[in-house]
Amino acid sequence: MKLKIYADRLSQPSRAVLIFCKLNGIDFEEITVDFVKRQTQSPEFKEINPMAEVPAIMHGDFKLFESHAILRYLACAFPGVADNWYPTDLIKRAKIDSVLDWHHSNLRRGEVTLVQNTALATILGRQPGPHVVPEAEKLLSASLEKIETFWLKENEQFLLGNSQPSIADLSLVCEIMQLEVMEEEDRNRILGPYKKVQQWIEDTKLATRPHFEEFHGVLYQVKAKLQKQQLLGANTET
Amino acid sequence: MKLKIYADRLSQPSRAVLIFCKLNGIDFEEITVDFVKRQTQSPEFKEINPMAEVPAIMHGDFKLFESHAILRYLACAFPGVADNWYPTDLIKRAKIDSVLDWHHSNLRRGEVTLVQNTALATILGRQPGPHVVPEAEKLLSASLEKIETFWLKENEQFLLGNSQPSIADLSLVCEIMQLEVMEEEDRNRILGPYKKVQQWIEDTKLATRPHFEEFHGVLYQVKAKLQKQQLLGANTET
Incomplete structure (x- = not known):
C-alpha cells in the first residue's frame, strides 16, 4: 500500500512532510492540491481532509491530516526512519x-x-x-x-x-x-x-x-x- | 521522584494536566503560579519554563512545558495509565x-x-x-x-x-x-x-x-x- 501525500509545495507543512519522506526513503505518490486555485475546497479533497487543508495523507485506508501528526506517524510506522x-x-x-x-x-x-x-x-x-x-x-x-x-x-x-x-x-x-x-x-x-x-x-x-x-x-x-x-x-x- | 506540576487552575491546560493525574492515580505536588498576579513572569518560574506559561512540570531533573506534550509524556511514563x-x-x-x-x-x-x-x-x-x-x-x-x-x-x-x-x-x-x-x-x-x-x-x-x-x-x-x-x-x- 503506497503512501499518498496530498500536498501543495507552496505550503510549508506540505514541504516538511514531502522532504521527510524523501530523506527517509519512504515511497510515496504526491498528489498536488493547489490551495490558491481553491482545490482544497473541492468535495473530493474534503473526503480526504474535511478541514480542507494540505498536507493530508492516505496510507491504505487510513486518512490523516495535520502535519505534525503525520510526521509523528510516519516516523513510527516506517521502520527505516532513523531515531533522531x-x-x-x-x-x-x-x-x-x-x-x-x-x-x-x-x-x-x-x-x-x-x-x-x-x-x-x-x-x-x-x-x-x-x-x-x-x-x-x-x-x-x-x-x-x-x-x-x-x-x-x-x-x-x-x-x-x-x-x-x-x-x-x-x-x-x-x-x-x-x-x-x-x-x-x-x-x-x-x-x-x-x-x-x-x-x-x-x-x-x-x-x-x-x-x-x-x-x-x-x-x-x-x-x-x-x-x-x-x-x-x-x-x-x- | 515526585512529579511537580506548576499550574493555575484558572488556566484550562493546567486543569487538563491536573485532572489527568488525579484520574490516573499519579502522585504529584501542585505548585500554584498565578498568572493574573504575573507570577508566571518571575525569574524563579522562568527557570522552570522560559516561555513563562502554565502548566509546566518537573519530573526528577526533567522540565517540560506545553500541556499536550506533558499529557503525552505522562501517559507514556506512568505504567498505570489506561490505554484509552x-x-x-x-x-x-x-x-x-x-x-x-x-x-x-x-x-x-x-x-x-x-x-x-x-x-x-x-x-x-x-x-x-x-x-x-x-x-x-x-x-x-x-x-x-x-x-x-x-x-x-x-x-x-x-x-x-x-x-x-x-x-x-x-x-x-x-x-x-x-x-x-x-x-x-x-x-x-x-x-x-x-x-x-x-x-x-x-x-x-x-x-x-x-x-x-x-x-x-x-x-x-x-x-x-x-x-x-x-x-x-x-x-x-x-
Whole structure:
C-alpha cells in the first residue's frame, strides 16, 4: 500500500512532510492540491481532509491530516526512519513534542499571518486591518528570539542541543523559509538579529540536501515572480 | 521522584494536566503560579519554563512545558495509565495527535481570544480592536461546528468515535469550560446550536468525576464574582 501525500509545495507543512519522506526513503505518490486555485475546497479533497487543508495523507485506508501528526506517524510506522527524527526515548521525544506544540501559536501564527497579509495579500485577496501586520511581525520576532536564546544551544547544530535534526527542525525551518517571498529588506530586518537562527537554517538545508532545495523550487519561483512584479511596479512609478 | 506540576487552575491546560493525574492515580505536588498576579513572569518560574506559561512540570531533573506534550509524556511514563488516554496503537494514537494539533489554531485560538477580550478583558487590562471579538467568535463557532459534525461520531460518546475518553477529550472540554466565565446569554448563543458538543461535555464530566468538578471550582468562583459585578453594574445604572 503506497503512501499518498496530498500536498501543495507552496505550503510549508506540505514541504516538511514531502522532504521527510524523501530523506527517509519512504515511497510515496504526491498528489498536488493547489490551495490558491481553491482545490482544497473541492468535495473530493474534503473526503480526504474535511478541514480542507494540505498536507493530508492516505496510507491504505487510513486518512490523516495535520502535519505534525503525520510526521509523528510516519516516523513510527516506517521502520527505516532513523531515531533522531522522533526518538523512542520518552524524554527526548517529549522535548520534541514540546517544540512542535509551542510552534502552532508562536512561530507559525506569526509567520503565516505576516506573509499572508503582506507578500501574498494580493494573491489571497486579503485586506488586513491596521494592527494585523505589526502584531504578526511582533509575534514572529518574539518567536525567533525564543528559538535563538532557548531552543538552540551553544555548540550544537539543531534544536534542543541535538547533533542531528528532528521533525521539529524540519517543520520550523520550512516555516521560516516562507519568508523568502517577502521583500528582501523586510526579510533581512526580521531575520537579521538572529545569527544562530540563520546558521541553523543553513545547517538544516545541508543536513537535508538535495531534497530541501528540490521541494523549495516552487517557492523560489514565486519569489522571482513577486520580485519581477515589484520591479515593474517601481519602474511604472518612476 | 515526585512529579511537580506548576499550574493555575484558572488556566484550562493546567486543569487538563491536573485532572489527568488525579484520574490516573499519579502522585504529584501542585505548585500554584498565578498568572493574573504575573507570577508566571518571575525569574524563579522562568527557570522552570522560559516561555513563562502554565502548566509546566518537573519530573526528577526533567522540565517540560506545553500541556499536550506533558499529557503525552505522562501517559507514556506512568505504567498505570489506561490505554484509552493515549493508545499505543499507531493509528489510534495518530488520530488523537491530529485532534490535539488541530486544536491549537482552531478551538483554542478562538476561545482564548474571545474570553480574554470579553469576560476577562478588565482583569487582564485588554482593550481589543473592533474586529477582534467578532473574528474570535467566528473561529470558535467554526471549531465547534467541526467538532459537532466531524470529530464526534454517532452512537459514541467521545471524540473520534471512541467509547472512552482520550487526552484530546480532556484538553478540548477543559478549553470549552472556559466559556463559563462569559455572560449566560453569550455562552448560550455560542454553544446552543451544538447539541452533540453539549452532550459530549456532560459525558466527559461524568467519565472524569469527581476530579473534573473539583478542579473547576476556581473557575466557578470567578464566574460567580463576575456575575455579581455585572448585577451591581446593572443596579447602579438603574
